[in-house]
Amino acid sequence: MTAFHTIAIPHDDILQGRLTMDVFAADLWEVFKGRGDPVLQIQTPFGGGKTHALIAMYHKAAE
Numbered sequence: 809m810t811a812f813h814t815i816a817i818p819h820d821d822i823l824q825g826r827l828t829m830d831v832f833a834a835d836l837w838e839v840f841k842g843r844g845d846p847v848l849q850i851q852t853p854f855g856g857g858k859t860h861a862l863i864a865m866y867h868k869a870a871e
Contacts, residue, residue, distance in 0.1 A: 833859070834859045834860055834863055836859070836862060836863065836866070839863050839866060839867075840866065844863070
């Protein structure tokens with residue numbers, strides 16, 4: 809089996825130490841204003857709990 813660290817190359821943000829946790833936080837205000845990127849946020853491997861459920865409910869209620 810191939811070692812994990814030889815096939816999983818981290819993204820440049822991580823390698824250069826520029827990755828911040830706010831990248832993974834959904835911003836409800838941006839979604840409300842129509843500027844959020846909820847699809848990208850939901851696809852991240854982090855989160856996906858209460859905040860994302862609130863975003864989905866917001867979009868459903870706004871229909």
